[in-house]
Amino acid sequence: MRRTPRRRTTPRQTPPRRxxxxxxxxxxxxxxxxxxxxxxxxxxxLFFVLSFRAAAARERAGCxxxxxxxxxxxxxxxxxLLAAERESMLSGSGRKKAGxxxxxxxxxxxxxxxxxxxxxxxxxxxxxxxxxSASPNLSPxxxxxxxxxxxxxxxxxKNMVAAAEAMPAEKYNFKPIPEMNSFxxxxxxxxxxxxxxxxxxxxxxxxxxxxxDTDPKDKLVAAxxxxxxxxxxxxxxxxDSKLGDQMMLFGNRPFSRAxxxxxxSDDWYDHYGAQATYLRLNxxxxxxxxxxxx
Numbered sequence: 294m295r296r297t298p299r300r301r302t303t304p305r306q307t308p309p310r311r312x313x314x315x316x317x318x319x320x321x322x323x324x325x326x327x328x329x330x331x332x333x334x335x336x337x338x339l340f341f342v343l344s345f346r347a348a349a350a351r352e353r354a355g356c357x358x359x360x361x362x363x364x365x366x367x368x369x370x371x372x373x374l375l376a377a378e379r380e381s382m383l384s385g386s387g388r389k390k391a392g393x394x395x396x397x398x399x400x401x402x403x404x405x406x407x408x409x410x411x412x413x414x415x416x417x418x419x420x421x422x423x424x425x426s427a428s429p430n431l432s433p434x435x436x437x438x439x440x441x442x443x444x445x446x447x448x449x450x451k452n453m454v455a456a457a458e459a460m461p462a463e464k465y466n467f468k469p470i471p472e473m474n475s476f477x478x479x480x481x482x483x484x485x486x487x488x489x490x491x492x493x494x495x496x497x498x499x500x501x502x503x504x505x506d507t508d509p510k511d512k513l514v515a516a517x518x519x520x521x522x523x524x525x526x527x528x529x530x531x532x533d534s535k536l537g538d539q540m541m542l543f544g545n546r547p548f549s550r551a552x553x554x555x556x557x558s559d560d561w562y563d564h565y566g567a568q569a570t571y572l573r574l575n576x577x578x579x580x581x582x583x584x585x586x587x
């Protein structure tokens with residue numbers, strides 16, 4: 294039997310595999326990481342200078358919406374250019390064009406620096422020439438501590454009494470969680486705190502008022518108003534001459550008069566924040582969040 298010869302098939306001409314340059318790629322990655330850690334552009338110094346000049350110009354001008362506020366925009370634009378420059382320097386494709394791009398960016402940064410310095414120098418002069426904002430009286434205050442607390446009293450008296458009036462009477466027993474105090478207890482505590490702290494600060498007798506958190510809304514609001522009226526009269530003659538005098542407070546603990554004044558101011562901030570939270574949990578806007586009436 295005759296055997297048929299097999300056809301010879303030529304093997305496929307497969308291209309030789311190219312070995313991946315692992316070592317080169319690893320070195321490249323290491324160089325990039327090192328460059329990211331250590332690369333700092335000299336333009337960063339210019340950015341910090343512009344930021345400092347922006348803050349100084351706004352502080353001198355005394356208003357955020359004046360001409361010197363444009364300096365902040367210039368600083369932000371300079372920061373964006375710096376970020377673009379750094380990304381281009383770190384990317385592989387950007388390194389080829391880094392020379393031309395860096396030159397262009399530095400030209401723009403130079404213009405930003407010139408414009409920023411011009412705005413910083415010209416803003417106070419333009420405002421004083423225009424006469425739109427009068428320079429405030431910066432003479433020293435005779436009694437800085439007591440005067441600061443007295444200046445806060447009318448604003449907090451208005452807002453905290455308005456917050457107590459804004460809460461409906463049927464919501465005075467509201468508690469955010471069962472472990473917390475009710476809104477009625479908060480109003481009672483504010484009135485008692487005002488009477489007690491202002492009595493200690495002024496060395497006068499506190500009003501003898503009996504309150505409970507079960508009292509109706511009208512009685513609690515009236516007691517809150519009376520406590521602020523008492524504080525206003527008691528603090529009227531208080532000055533800074535006896536701020537170092539010691540007094541016993543909170544379970545026979547010694548406090549200076551200055552410390553009690555600070556505690557009184559802190560209590561107003563704290564208690565009004567609590568009132569605002571209780572109101573918002575019931576869908577009511579606090580007095581300071583109400584739209585202004587033109």
